[in-house]
Amino acid sequence: MQTTKAVISDGKGNYKVSTIQVGKPAEDEVQIQIKASGICHTDWDSIQNWNKEFIVGHEGAGIVTAIGSKVSKVQVGDHVVLNWAIPCGQCFQCREGNLHICENHSPVCGCGLKGHAHPEATHKENKPLERSFHLGTMSEHTIVKEAAVVKIDKDIPFATAAIVGCGVMTGWGSVINAAQLQAGSSACIIGCGGVGLNAVQAAKLAGAAQVIAIDINQERLEQAYKFGATHGIIAEKDDVDFINVAKKVREITGRGADYAFECTAIPALGSAPLALVRNAGTAVQVSGIEQRIDFDCELFEWDKKYINPLYGMCNPDRDFPRIFSLYKNKNLLLDELITKTYAMENLQQGFDDLLNGRIAKGVVIFD
Ligand SMILES: [Zn+2]
């Protein structure tokens, strides 16, 4: 048992830095010393809504400190990035190639903790303590499944690696894996925060001729231009049906965009990408809106596709190395996404900055 500091949610909407114990990894598990953990809207939502105690955080990078007897992917001392949709490799969806929606290990599999990294590996006051997304990255040490780690080169900064494990993967993968964007096409990106900027740079990199960034905030549009946007449109708050935005998109593209990606997590904008794509175009809901919304089925006319990929359809062992190669070739901007870093004790400042739109991405750094 190792004593370590971690951010613990109390299941009642509060959290604090506490001392916990981390055990030894089981045969298919890895113990990690976390060096960086991204701060995500999902962390805030989970603290507010999950009525249980758990270690916060699902975007992490660090150093392997111990491995189970059957682990072959990594060795002690390796640097790794973590993925939060952990494939089992055996189930129907894994065999179909849909590792991100694994029927045994994915956060959407609905199995509770069955088959996941054992909860007894982390303790508080001698009671087993769950880890957010079976990772619990806002902790100096944690235990995860071997399938949750991908080895990375040692010259990649930990903060940069940590953000690849969530927002970068989600934005980039929605364009590359889910939409399979074609070179020379046109793409709208609605919302230019941490996820949207990655959709912008993926679209540019995949060869989109027109990358149209849409936001209510001029500063965010300026940022989007730096990541490869060719056009920017300011959306007015009261134009919820995107009537004016759609008109401007048609002025740029002629018939409407080939693709539109919704990256805002605002339920009222769940149908917005449909308003921007041409007939038989592809609308992608990236942000994971789950609320009930009203919309006009005419928006689907004609032959439009609407998809909502989870986690950019992440295949971690395939996609993370690709993303880091693009980063090393200076094709993908990752360091530039990190607006600010925080000590674990200053997490509240990080949440405040995130919730008030002051940062694209904040990261907790561990000494
Ligand atoms: Zn996240």
Ligand SMILES: [Zn+2]
């Ligand atoms: Zn599976």
